[in-house]
Amino acid sequence: MNITMKSRWRYGCSMVSLCLMVMSVVIISIKGLNFGLDFTGGVVNEIRMDKHIDASEIRSQLQQSYGQDVALVSAGEPGRWVIRYQAPKAGEVQPDIKHVLMPLTHSLEVLNTSIVGPQVGSELAQQGALALLVTVICIMGYLSFRFEWRLACGALFALVHDVVFVFAFFSLTQMEFNLTVLAAVLAILGYSLNDSIIIADRIRELLMAKPKEPLAQINNVAITATFSRTMVTSGTTLLTVAALWFMGGEPLAGFSIAMFIGILTGTFSSVSVGATLPEFLGLSSRHYLLKPISEDF
Structure with missing residues (x-):
C-alpha cells in the first residue's frame, strides 16, 4: 500500500470516528445513563x-x-x-x-x-465526576509538558473519543452504570493514553530526524512502526478482559464490557484520530527545531 492510500485510509477512519462520536453524544443526550444503586441509593x-x-x-x-x-x-x-x-x-x-x-x-x-439514601448517591456521583475531571486535567498538563500542543490535542481528543463511546454504549443499552463501570472508564483513560503517547513520541522523533519529510508521510511511518506493538499489547489485553467478561459473572460484566469497548476504541482512535488531528492543526518539523542560544549575557 503506497503512502497516499495509507493517508486516505487514515483520513477515512478519522471521519468515521468523528461521525460516530457525534452520534454518541446525541444518544447520551437523548437516553441518558441508567445509574445504579451506587448513585441513586x-x-x-x-x-x-x-x-x-x-x-x-x-x-x-x-x-x-x-x-x-x-x-x-x-x-x-x-x-x-x-x-x-x-x-x-x-x-x-x-x-x-x-x-x-x-x-x-x-x-x-x-x-x-x-x-x-439519594443524598449519598448524589455525593458519589459528584465525587465520580470530579475524579474523572481531575484525571483529564492532569493528563492535559502532562501532555502539554511532554509534547507540542498540537500533538497533545490529538492525544487528548483520542481520550475523549474513547470515553464518549463507552458512555454511549451504556446509554444505548441502558445497562447499569455504577462505580465499577466508572473505575473501568478511568482505567481506559490510562490505557488509551499509553497508545497515544507511543505514537506521538514516534512522530516527534521522525519530525526531528527528517525535517523535510511531509507530515502525512511521517504519520504513516510512525503508525506503521508502532502498529505491531499496538496490536500485540491490545490483543493480549483483550483476551484477558474477554476471559474476565465470560468467567467473572454478572458482578464484573459492566467492568469487563466497558474495558473491552475502551480497548478497541482506544487502539482505533490512537492510530487514526490521535495522529491525524495534529496534521490538520498544522504540526510541522519547525516546531521541533533547536533554537540557538545567544552568547550575549
Missing part, C-alpha cells in the same frame, strides 16, 4: 444461607419478587451474600427478604440491613 442486605445455593438461583428469586434488577455480590465466604436493590417508593411495600428467599432455604440469617 437503595437497600443493602447482608445475608448468610446454605452454601449449596448459587447466585443465579438467588438472583432469579429476588428479581421475580421485587420486579427489578438486583445486585448480588459474594461477601467473601461461601453462603454469605451482599444484596442491593432499589428502595420502595412512597406508599409501596416490599416483601421481606426472608419471605422472598424462603422457597430456596429455611436457614437464612440476615446479618445487616442498611439504606443508602
Whole structure:
C-alpha cells in the first residue's frame, strides 16, 4: 500500500470516528445513563444461607419478587451474600427478604440491613465526576509538558473519543452504570493514553530526524512502526478482559464490557484520530527545531 492510500485510509477512519462520536453524544443526550444503586441509593442486605445455593438461583428469586434488577455480590465466604436493590417508593411495600428467599432455604440469617439514601448517591456521583475531571486535567498538563500542543490535542481528543463511546454504549443499552463501570472508564483513560503517547513520541522523533519529510508521510511511518506493538499489547489485553467478561459473572460484566469497548476504541482512535488531528492543526518539523542560544549575557 503506497503512502497516499495509507493517508486516505487514515483520513477515512478519522471521519468515521468523528461521525460516530457525534452520534454518541446525541444518544447520551437523548437516553441518558441508567445509574445504579451506587448513585441513586437503595437497600443493602447482608445475608448468610446454605452454601449449596448459587447466585443465579438467588438472583432469579429476588428479581421475580421485587420486579427489578438486583445486585448480588459474594461477601467473601461461601453462603454469605451482599444484596442491593432499589428502595420502595412512597406508599409501596416490599416483601421481606426472608419471605422472598424462603422457597430456596429455611436457614437464612440476615446479618445487616442498611439504606443508602439519594443524598449519598448524589455525593458519589459528584465525587465520580470530579475524579474523572481531575484525571483529564492532569493528563492535559502532562501532555502539554511532554509534547507540542498540537500533538497533545490529538492525544487528548483520542481520550475523549474513547470515553464518549463507552458512555454511549451504556446509554444505548441502558445497562447499569455504577462505580465499577466508572473505575473501568478511568482505567481506559490510562490505557488509551499509553497508545497515544507511543505514537506521538514516534512522530516527534521522525519530525526531528527528517525535517523535510511531509507530515502525512511521517504519520504513516510512525503508525506503521508502532502498529505491531499496538496490536500485540491490545490483543493480549483483550483476551484477558474477554476471559474476565465470560468467567467473572454478572458482578464484573459492566467492568469487563466497558474495558473491552475502551480497548478497541482506544487502539482505533490512537492510530487514526490521535495522529491525524495534529496534521490538520498544522504540526510541522519547525516546531521541533533547536533554537540557538545567544552568547550575549
